[in-house]
Amino acid sequence: MVAKEQEHDSITPSDQALVLSSLEREQLAGLKKHLIPRRRLAGPEKFLIWSLRVYLFFMMVVVVYQVWVGLH
């Protein structure tokens, strides 16, 4: 901790006390490197996400086609 603190050498002990007393634990930038546990998607959720992904790909093709028609 001490070595890393030297990177932030302008931060005083009173600053540290202020931060720890006024920010919630999860608000500290240093603690955000911890990952939030991954969620397992249920079958219907996977189906919905994949359906919308296919929809988006298809619609993008439609948009490209419309641009192509417009340009010609």
Add this chain to the structure above:
Amino acid sequence: MGVGPEDRLSPQAAAREGVVITHEDVDRAHDRVRVSEARAQRGVFPRFRLLWLLVGPGILVMLGENDGPSMLSYAATGARFGIGFFIPFVVLTFCMAIVVQEMTMRLGSVTHRGHAELIFDRFGPFWGWFSLIDLGIGNFLTLITEFIAIRAGLGFFGVPAWAAVLSAFVFLCLAVATHRYWTWERTLLAIAIFNLVFVPVALLTHPNWHSVSHAMITWRPLPGGLSQDTLIIMLADIGATVTPWMLFFQQSSTVDKGMTQKDIHLGRFDTVVGATLAAIAAVGTIIATAPLFAHHMTAENFQAAEFAQALRPIIGHFGAALFALGIVEAGMVASVTISTSSAYAFGEVARRPHSLNLPVWEGRSFYSVLFLCAAIAGGIVLIPGLPLVYVVLLVNVVAVLAMPPALVFLFMLANDREVMGEHVSPTWANLLATGVVVFLTVAGVLFGISVIAPHFFAFLGGK
């Protein structure tokens, strides 16, 4: 997760866990102390002070979304259809925006994580990258259109294209130069409020208020009925109010501002105020260009400055200049918010520091992405001969098409009890959100049908 408001680290625990306090934390802590002090006091003035301290992300995201292509969409709407169906329709789209953006504010306040970070963590990198690529493409195309709007708006005053793009880039640099979220937010809010300049422009056209109120109640008239043109304008107007970058931006800026669960009520207020202001500006723009419809001017393919020129005989040079300035403001504010949204998302995914409270060196990757996106988009606008008009016309349509997949992740996160604890979406909010997803998907499908089978609407009785 669902951290409680009193979940703070003791100095001993911080030392034990090796927590490094950064400048970002210190700046945010100063902001939170002011919020806590205002909250602890009683009386009307401290209430207003608390409100003043907590508003920001909601107003910024809504007025930021009233950007160059959006104002152009509203202007084209007024010129093509006059006062009628689209006035209540645009108000409806802002109601949808409130439903969607409230969820992002709630997610940010409870989890203190950005939207990209939450998707990567909860759903894994596969879906995370899809979301990030959607965001990146959409943001980049939109950013190009912001510079087009700035160039066109300043072009009304005779400013050359290179000077217009350069001034926009300098503005972006100045906006983040203080390395302080609070100052950045207040500066941008002060400029964003000029989005309402379209209201005096509308008043200069001496609108028929009876027609406006009649349209609000009856949703009529809709000249030409349902056609491919109507559908594209509808999609563009939807895309002018709900887009993927807004989800990422408001959640990340809520986190950067340091909002907590206690601030959710005022965060909702902030979002509603933002949507109301943006809806007023949008309706003002439609009313402002409605005289072009009344004068049978073919204006649907106009660019920003051309609208100002066309309106000059009706509202005079002052009114036309205000219109052009409004377009410049719309592009300027959005170029900052959209670049920032890209930089937040990159930082969250790359696990690099990402905050507007960071000094330059500590936040070098964050600021590099922010400036690089803007510089490339601005540079593209200066390349002669590129068919940029297609980008402007289609950017809002692309935004609408990309929304349903983005909304489903938002919906799942906002209902994830492990992440949100007691702040999961209530049933009524889920019903509204489902309605928004279905509405956007149906609008997209109808657009697809209109392109693939252009005579479909004629078959149904439209044109």
